[in-house]
Each structure stands twice: as structure tokens, then as C-alpha cells.
Amino acid sequence: MSEVSIPRSREDTLPALLFKNAEVRGKKTAIREKDLGIWQSWTWSQVSTEVAYLACGLAAKGFSRGNNLAIIGDNRPRLYWSFAASQTLGGIPVPLYQDAIAEEMIYVFNDAEIEFAIVEDQEQVDKLLEIMPRCNKLKHIVYDDTRGMRHYDNPALISYDELRQLGQQYLAEHADFLSRELDQCRPDDISVILYTSGTTSKPKGVCLSHKACIDVASGDMSFDGYKDDGEILSYLPMAWVGDHLFSYAQSIVAGFTVNCPESSETVMIDMKEIAPTYYFAPPRVFENLLTTVTIRMEDASNLKKWLYRTFMAVARRSGSEIMDGKRAPILDRVLYAIGNLFVFAPLRNNLGMSRIQCAYTGGAAIGPDLYRFYRSIGINLKQLYGQTETLAYVCKQPNGEARLDTVGSPMPGVDIKVADKGEILVKSPGLLKEYYKNPEATQESLTEDGYFRTGDAGFVDQDGHLKIIDRAKDVGALTDGTMFAPQFLENKLKFFPFIKEAVCFGDKRDNVTAFINIEMEAVGNWAERQGLGYSGYVDLASKAEVYDLLAECIEQVNADLAEEDSLAGSQIKRFLILHKELDADDDELTRTRKVRRGFVAEKYGVLINALYDGSDDCFIETQVKFEDGRTGNIAATLAIRDLKTVAAPSALAA
Amino acid sequence: MTITQRTLGSTLLKVDNISLAFGGVKALTDISFEVKEHEILAIIGPNGAGKSSMLNVINGVYHPNNGSVTYKGVQRKQMRPHEAASQGIARTFQNIALFKGMSVLDNIMTGRTLKMKAGFLSQCLYFGRARDEEIEHRLKVEEIIDFLQIQSIRKTPVGRLPYGLQKRVELGRALAAEPELLLLDEPMAGMNIEEKEDMSRFVLDVNDEFGTTIVLIEHDMGVVMDLSDRVVVLDYGKKIGDGTPDEIRNNQEVIDAYLGVSH
Numbered sequence: 001m002s003e004v005s006i007p008r009s010r011e012d013t014l015p016a017l018l019f020k021n022a023e024v025r026g027k028k029t030a031i032r033e034k035d036l037g038i039w040q041s042w043t044w045s046q047v048s049t050e051v052a053y054l055a056c057g058l059a060a061k062g063f064s065r066g067n068n069l070a071i072i073g074d075n076r077p078r079l080y081w082s083f084a085a086s087q088t089l090g091g092i093p094v095p096l097y098q099d100a101i102a103e104e105m106i107y108v109f110n111d112a113e114i115e116f117a118i119v120e121d122q123e124q125v126d127k128l129l130e131i132m133p134r135c136n137k138l139k140h141i142v143y144d145d146t147r148g149m150r151h152y153d154n155p156a157l158i159s160y161d162e163l164r165q166l167g168q169q170y171l172a173e174h175a176d177f178l179s180r181e182l183d184q185c186r187p188d189d190i191s192v193i194l195y196t197s198g199t200t201s202k203p204k205g206v207c208l209s210h211k212a213c214i215d216v217a218s219g220d221m222s223f224d225g226y227k228d229d230g231e232i233l234s235y236l237p238m239a240w241v242g243d244h245l246f247s248y249a250q251s252i253v254a255g256f257t258v259n260c261p262e263s264s265e266t267v268m269i270d271m272k273e274i275a276p277t278y279y280f281a282p283p284r285v286f287e288n289l290l291t292t293v294t295i296r297m298e299d300a301s302n303l304k305k306w307l308y309r310t311f312m313a314v315a316r317r318s319g320s321e322i323m324d325g326k327r328a329p330i331l332d333r334v335l336y337a338i339g340n341l342f343v344f345a346p347l348r349n350n351l352g353m354s355r356i357q358c359a360y361t362g363g364a365a366i367g368p369d370l371y372r373f374y375r376s377i378g379i380n381l382k383q384l385y386g387q388t389e390t391l392a393y394v395c396k397q398p399n400g401e402a403r404l405d406t407v408g409s410p411m412p413g414v415d416i417k418v419a420d421k422g423e424i425l426v427k428s429p430g431l432l433k434e435y436y437k438n439p440e441a442t443q444e445s446l447t448e449d450g451y452f453r454t455g456d457a458g459f460v461d462q463d464g465h466l467k468i469i470d471r472a473k474d475v476g477a478l479t480d481g482t483m484f485a486p487q488f489l490e491n492k493l494k495f496f497p498f499i500k501e502a503v504c505f506g507d508k509r510d511n512v513t514a515f516i517n518i519e520m521e522a523v524g525n526w527a528e529r530q531g532l533g534y535s536g537y538v539d540l541a542s543k544a545e546v547y548d549l550l551a552e553c554i555e556q557v558n559a560d561l562a563e564e565d566s567l568a569g570s571q572i573k574r575f576l577i578l579h580k581e582l583d584a585d586d587d588e589l590t591r592t593r594k595v596r597r598g599f600v601a602e603k604y605g606v607l608i609n610a611l612y613d614g615s616d617d618c619f620i621e622t623q624v625k626f627e628d629g630r631t632g633n634i635a636a637t638l639a640i641r642d643l644k645t646v647a648a649p650s651a652l653a654a
Numbered sequence: 655m656t657i658t659q660r661t662l663g664s665t666l667l668k669v670d671n672i673s674l675a676f677g678g679v680k681a682l683t684d685i686s687f688e689v690k691e692h693e694i695l696a697i698i699g700p701n702g703a704g705k706s707s708m709l710n711v712i713n714g715v716y717h718p719n720n721g722s723v724t725y726k727g728v729q730r731k732q733m734r735p736h737e738a739a740s741q742g743i744a745r746t747f748q749n750i751a752l753f754k755g756m757s758v759l760d761n762i763m764t765g766r767t768l769k770m771k772a773g774f775l776s777q778c779l780y781f782g783r784a785r786d787e788e789i790e791h792r793l794k795v796e797e798i799i800d801f802l803q804i805q806s807i808r809k810t811p812v813g814r815l816p817y818g819l820q821k822r823v824e825l826g827r828a829l830a831a832e833p834e835l836l837l838l839d840e841p842m843a844g845m846n847i848e849e850k851e852d853m854s855r856f857v858l859d860v861n862d863e864f865g866t867t868i869v870l871i872e873h874d875m876g877v878v879m880d881l882s883d884r885v886v887v888l889d890y891g892k893k894i895g896d897g898t899p900d901e902i903r904n905n906q907e908v909i910d911a912y913l914g915v916s917h
Contacts, residue, residue: 036796037808147801148859265806 004049012187013210015088022048034262055085057167065090073120075234095239109135121145187211197590205436215429216393217253228255241388271352279359283366311339319376344377367495391430406465425451476507482569497522511573513611562646571645579636663691672721681707699888714738744833754813765830818849838870
């Protein structure tokens with residue numbers, strides 16, 4: 001394949017920088033994909049050729065400046081190239097979550113007036129064909145994986161390979177077409193629209209500019225020391241701002257390699273093979289990894305268990321300090337070094353984290369034990385804070401300052417203010433340009449002097465680190481005046497491996513109650529070890545023994561809360577275990593797995609009433625949506641348990 | 655499940671007056687039927703009816719006392735299983751006959767055995783022709799792994815897999831031989847609804863994508879009626895029905911012997 005080069009006069013937009021990479025580091029691997037068991041790779045110059053062909057193919061089919069391109073699928077090189085191709089032509093890529101259901105897609109397709117869509121496979125094609133009658137503008141559907149597509153004859157469909165061929169021809173016939181298009185792109189132009197699934201309302205399209213992406217990527221590059229020999233694993237949804245930042249913007253600006261796993265089931269296997277140098281995962285993933293490790297250790301031989309226990313104790317004592325270069329007892333240092341040989345290094349290797357220079361987590365709170373575990377075995381896990389509207393660029397913890405309870409200090413170029421009611425206001429280079437076709441929302445979200453209203457309540461501590469309490473509008477109060485910050489309580493509950501999700505109620509009530517979702521793997525494993533048989537999720541979630549187990553966990557949280565006068569009143573008095581997991585498909589969670597509080601309170605209102613009127617159990621029937629759009633009903637009678645609470649220190653003293 | 659219209663070819667397999675007895679036990683008595691190319695034929699019947707025996711006769715494991723098997727227009731009486739295999743017949747087994755200690759990848763690779771041409775020594779030393787062949791075979795095997803969506807268990811020893819996945823691996827091994835005729839012995843046995851739907855989809859995809867003719871033994875009537883073009887019914891070694899699923903559903907003798915009525 002002959003390499004293509006695109007002469008250009010400016011280098012301040014993302015596609016321009018991509019084509020620059022082809023000249024500056026053309027032979028370096030830009031992206032890999034594991035396909036048919038083998039890592040296939042493309043260098044920057046090969047990537048630039050592919051992007052050129054794709055862009056020309058789109059142009060040949062009529063894609064032009066100002067068009068929006070929908071991109072839907074798992075992380076695949078061809079889909080990442082679609083971002084660049086559309087940007088080159090002055091269009092805007094609009095990625096959607098691959099597990100989005102028809103209704104969500106219709107909204108975005110109509111709001112963004114999508115005419116062209118590039119999707120991964122038959123599953124996405126089927127969804128688009130289903131919504132096509134309600135999305136009048138959709139004219140062209142490009143699909144990559146041809147499996148199962150043989151009998152489809154809809155004229156709107158065209159395979160990626162066909163489009164690429166068209167593009168190759170078009171490029172040959174219009175040699176300087178791309179250069180001209182590229183030169184018309186301005187850094188202030190919108191480079192991507194990321195729809196945020198709000199916890200309360202319809203999705204809003206966050207518009208980010210080329211300049212924002214490049215500035216943020218450069219800021220991250222200097223803060224974290226990214227270089228072009230880095231490797232990352234792209235396994236988080238492309239529609240999520242974090243993946244767009246890491247796998248697209250940063251990869252183009254810094255030049256490091258992006259690796260796309262074979263499938264979502266093989267992510268951990270693929271991670272072991274790649275051993276990325278930079279890694280991001282939401283706390284949930286770190287939790288699951290730790291659970292897996294713990295479960296497997298319980299099955300290990302006695303010698304291995306002894307080694308693990310002994311050296312993990314050393315790590316817990318001094319591991320984090322040793323990694324940060326702080327003081328630690330000499331004996332511990334020696335033991336830690338031995339432990340590294342026998343336990344920590346093999347463990348890191350098994351997790352695929354042998355080469356990690358820094359690992360970040362964020363988006364939700366992380367449990368203390370979890371955080372300490374990873375840091376103590378030598379993984380530089382730190383927290384960061386940001387949102388889609390700020391391109392995830394607000395706060396990060398610098399090396400050596402990784403603390404459990406903060407989200408870091410402001411990044412270079414970021415300014416943070418705290419409003420009277422405690423809401424955090426941010427000015428960042430990654431700030432959105434606007435919400436797509438929604439000037440009212442845009443105006444509402446910014447203060448007069450251009451600060452973004454994050455909607456989070458928090459404060460800056462004496463070390464200059466930001467601490468997040470909860471979503472500002474969720475912070476309420478009990479009838480006795482005690483502050484009720486539901487997420488604060490829920491996070492404490494979710495730190496237990498047995499609890500997957502928790503929703504707390506208490507605003508304007510006498511006391512706090514909670515819904516719990518059990519973590520199937522951890523609780524199932526526990527049940528098996530007790531010799532407790534169960535026939536599935538609903539059965540397990542209704543067992544009295546499981547209630548006992550969870551009651552113990554929640555009572556621990558209560559004891560914790562009781563240590564402070566101001567929090568003692570928010571101890572949890574009653575709880576129940578839900579018969580089904582809260583699910584984004586049922587609109588109970590957002591696609592990034594945040595609880596839609598208002599919706600859940602409404603849907604499960606009868607349960608909340610039962611919690612507060614003293615009933616011992618409550619019957620509930622809920623509607624669920626299956627992945628193919630059909631609906632069904634699940635009914636169950638849920639038991640309600642009272643919990644022991646502890647008296648506050650002041651009450652004890654009295 | 656929708657079944658796309660397939661054009662059926664000429665007769666691929668024809669069995670005429672097959673009789674098989676083990677001493678006094680008459681396993682099969684005078685069975686005749688035919689299978690067209692690209693067809694999906696189901697053989698159903700109560701336990702002990704002789705269904706697996708029929709498959710074994712087609713495959714060359716059992717030699718019938720009477721009757722003949724005509725495959726691809728060539729009549730044959732005695733055939734060894736490996737001769738049947740090299741002619742393009744592959745099968746799966748009711749109780750799974752995989753190599754439990756080997757990985758999924760290696761198990762499926764064994765399905766390529768008859769296609770390996772390089773000599774023993776050259777394969778041991780892994781150079782030249784053997785190496786190129788190995789890469790070619792590996793590619794085919796990976797395509798099958800991709801088709802069956804079992805990438806995440808590629809390296810897992812088969813013995814550690816749940817039953818449903820083992821059956822999928824066995825199907826993979828049969829597919830690795832690139833058969834023209836695929837014999838499936840109770841592919842859905844022991845599966846729950848979801849697993850059955852997955853397996854059914856794979857069976858249909860194999861027939862659709864590769865054009866493979868399929869003969870399957872199955873007890874789940876829903877699967878049989880949905881997947882097959884024609885059904886042959888056996889009872890006590892005799893054929894009591896032969897026709898489309900609808901014809902069989904309404905055949906009184908079949909209802910009496912096997913299907914029963916709903917109350």
C-alpha cells in the first residue's frame with residue numbers, strides 16, 4: 001500500500017496533527033487490534049493513508065462540511081479513523097454508546113441530524129434499520145464487519161471496504177482535495193459532539209473544539225510525562241469523554257500506541273499481553289479485579305496463601321510510602337523487596353500492570369481498602385476529576401500526592417471556585433464550546449464570568465486538593481437537620497465487595513433507608529462456601545442469610561458514621577435487597593452507571609413507602625426492558641430489615 | 655428465528671434399506687431416506703429408536719448387515735470412519751468426545767488433521783512446509799473461533815469449560831474439517847434456553863454461510879420444527895415418518911409413538 005501524504009498549511013487541528021505524525025513518526029505503531037488471535041498493527045503513515053481513503057470515500061458519497069457522522073461500535077481502529085476522516089472534511093463525529101437502545105439513538109440521530117453513520121457490525125446495522133423510519137435524514141450506513149450481512153439488500157448500506165475503495169479512487173482523481181479541506185479547519189471549530197446521558201433529563205450534546213482537545217492533551221502530556229513509546233488499552237466506550245481523550249486526542253498529540261482488545265470478554269487477557277504504560281479504569285473495574293484476585297487466592301495452596309498474607313501485610317504497612325519515596329522502616333523495605341519478587345511483581349504481571357507508569361481512576365468514589373491495595377503492591381494509582389463538559393480536565397493527583405479522600409489539585413490552566421452553596425465552579429482549557437443547538441442549557445450551565453457549574457458540592461482543603469462531597473442538588477437534610485449526602489453514604493456501602501449498587505433515601509425524612517443490589521459474583525461465591533444453594537440472582541437476593549450478611553456490612557458503616565456527631569444522625573435504619581439489578585437499559589442508571597435518583601424513587605415508590613411505614617416486606621412488580629427492546633415484568637416480595645444503630649459520641653458522653 | 659430461503663441441491667446422501675443388528679437386537683430395520691445438498695434434516699424418535707446407530711452407519715463406525723449408503727453419487731458398503739471423514743463427513747458426539755486436557759485451540763486444530771499434508775518429521779522439526787501449513791491451519795481455526803465467539807476461552811483446557819461451551823468447541827472441531835456433510839448427535843442436549851438459541855443460531859449460520867448439509871438428531875421439538883427442512887422419524891429401528899416438519903407434526907403414527915398430544 002503506497003503511503004499517502006497530505007500537505008497542509010496549519011497544524012492546529014486534530015486531523016492535521018494526525019497527518020503530521022505520518023511524517024514525524026511514520027514508522028511507529030499508531031494502533032493495534034487483536035483480530036483472529038493476532039495483534040494486527042498500523043503505523044502512523046499507514047493510518048494516515050487509511051484516514052485519507054475513508055475521508056475521500058465519505059466525500060464521494062456526499063459527506064460535506066458541517067455534516068455530523070454517527071459512529072457506533074466497540075473500540076476498533078476503523079471507527080477511530082472515522083473520527084479523523086470526518087474532521088478532515090470539516091464534519092463532526094458523534095459517537096454513540098454501543099449498547100444504546102433504539103429510543104436513545106433516535107433522539108441523538110434527530111438532534112444531530114445524522115445523514116451518515118459508520119458502525120461496527122450487524123447488530124448495530126439492525127438497530128439503525130429499525131430506527132430509520134423515525135430518523136428521516138439517515139441516508140448512508142457504513143458497516144465494517146461483514147459477518148451476517150450477506151442477505152441485506154437495503155440501498156442505504158455500504159461496506160467499509162467498498163467505501164475505502166471508492167475513496168482510493170476519489171483520492172487518485174482529486175489529488176489536492178484533502179489538503180484544501182484540511183486547511184479550512186479552524187482550531188475553534190467543533191471537533192466532536194459527546195452526548196451526555198444526564199441523570200435527570202434528555203441527553204445534551206457537548207461540543208468540544210480542536211483547540212480544547214489539543215490543549216488538554218498537551219497539558220496531560222506534560223503533567224504525566226506521556227511519550228510516543230507509551231501503550232494504552234482502549235476498552236472503554238468511544239462515546240465516553242475519557243476514551244475520546246485518551247485513545248484519540250492524547251494518542252494523536254503524544255503519538256503513543258492505542259491497543260484495541262479482541263472483544264469485551266477478552267479485555268483482561270489482552271491487557272496482560274500488552275501491559276499498558278498508562279491505564280484508566282472506573283473504581284468498579286479495580287474492585288472487580290481485586291475480588292477476582294481474592295477469590296482465586298482463597299483457592300490457592302497453603303504455601304501461596306501464607307506468602308500472600310504475610311507480604312500483603314508488609315505492603316499494607318509501608319508499600320505506598322515506599323512507592324512515593326517517603327520514609328519507611330528498613331526492615332519493611334527489605335521485606336517489601338522480597339515480597340516484590342514473590343508476590344507483588346507476579347501479581348502485577350497477572351493483572352497486566354507490570355509496566356504501568358500511572359493508573360488513574362475517577363467518576364465515582366473509590367474504597368479505602370481498594371485504593372491502598374493497588375498502591376501498596378506498587379501500582380501508581382491516582383485519582384482525577386473532570387466531566388464531559390470540561391474534557392475530563394480539572395483535577396489530578398500529582399505523583400507522590402495520591403490521597404484517598406481527594407480528587408487532586410487543579411491542572412495547569414484550570415481555575416476552581418466554590419460558590420456559596422458549595423457548588424464547584426470550573427474554568428478549564430477543556431471547557432465546552434456549547435451544548436449542541438441548546439443555547440438555554442449552555443447559558444444555564446455557565447456563570448456570567450464563564451465558569452462551568454459542575455453540579456458537584458465540595459471544597460478545597462488546606463493542601464490545595466479538591467474534595468467532592470456529593471452532587472449539589474442531592475445534598476439534603478433529615479428532619480432533625482442532619483446533613484444527608486446520599487452519595488457519601490452509598491459510596492461507603494459500595495466499598496464492600498458484596499454490594500454492587502446502593503441507593504439511599506432520607507431527604508426530609510426522619511431517618512435514612514437504603515435499597516441494595518448485591519454483587520452476584522462475590523455473594524454467590526460466599527454462598528457456595530457456606531454450602532448455601534441458590535437458583536439465580538432473584539433467589540440469592542432474597543435469602544435470609546444474605547440479608548444477614550449485608551446487615552453486618554451496613555452496621556459497620558453505621559458504626560463508622562456514629563463516630564462523628566454531624567453524621568451520626570444519618571445512620572441507616574432499614575434496608576431491602578432489590579430483586580433485580582439497576583440497569584441502564586431500564587433508565588435506572590445512566591450509560592456511565594450513575595444512579596438516576598429521581599426516576600428510581602418514582603419507579604420504586606411503593607418500596608420506599610414500605611421502608612418508612614414499618615412494613616416487614618413489600619410486593620413489587622417492575623417492568624424491565626430486554627436488550628432487543630421487548631419489555632417484560634418481574635415481580636417479587638422483598639423482605640425489609642431493621643438495622644442496629646450506634647449512639648453518637650455526644651449522646652454517649654451525656 | 656427466521657430461516658432464509660436456501661436453494662437445495664441434488665441428493666448428497668442416500669441410504670437404502672439399511673438393516674443393522676447386534677446379535678438378536680435389531681437396531682435398524684430397512685431404513686431408507688435421502689438428504690439433499692444444503693438441507694437440514696432432523697432425525698427424531700424415542701430413546702433406543704436407533705438414531706445414533708443411523709449416524710454411526712453414515713459415518714462408517716458401524717457396518718450395516720444389509721443395504722447401502724450412497725454418498726455423492728458413489729455407492730459404498732464398507733467404509734472406515736477416517737475414509738468417511740476424508741470424503742467430507744464430520745460429526746459431533748452425544749457425550750462429547752473432546753480431549754479434556756488440551757486447550758480449545760488445540761482441540762479444534764485436531765479437526766484439521768486430515769488436511770495436514772506435511773510429513774511427520776517435518777512437522778516435528780517445524781520448518782519449511784510444515785510451518786507454512788501450520789500457519790494456514792491456525793488461520794482457519796481462528797476463523798472458526800471467531801465464528802463461534804469463543805475467543806476468551808481459546809487457551810483454556812476443555813475439561814474446565816461448562817458443558818454448553820464444550821459442545822460449542824466440539825462443533826468447532828467438526829467445522830475445522832470443512833465438511834460438506836455435518837452430523838450432529840443431540841447438539842442441544844443439556845442446554846438451557848439461551849444456550850439452545852445460541853447453538854441453533856450457529857447451526858443455521860453454518861448452513862447459511864458455508865452451505866454445509868446438516869443431519870441432526872434432536873429431542874427438543876421446538877428446535878427440530880424451527881431448524882429443519884425435513885424430518886425423519888424412527889421408532890424401534892423402523893422408519894415411521896419422513897416429511898416436512900408440518901407433515902410430521904400431524905402424522906398420527908408419529909404422534910402415537912413419540913410426540914403425544916397436548917391436553
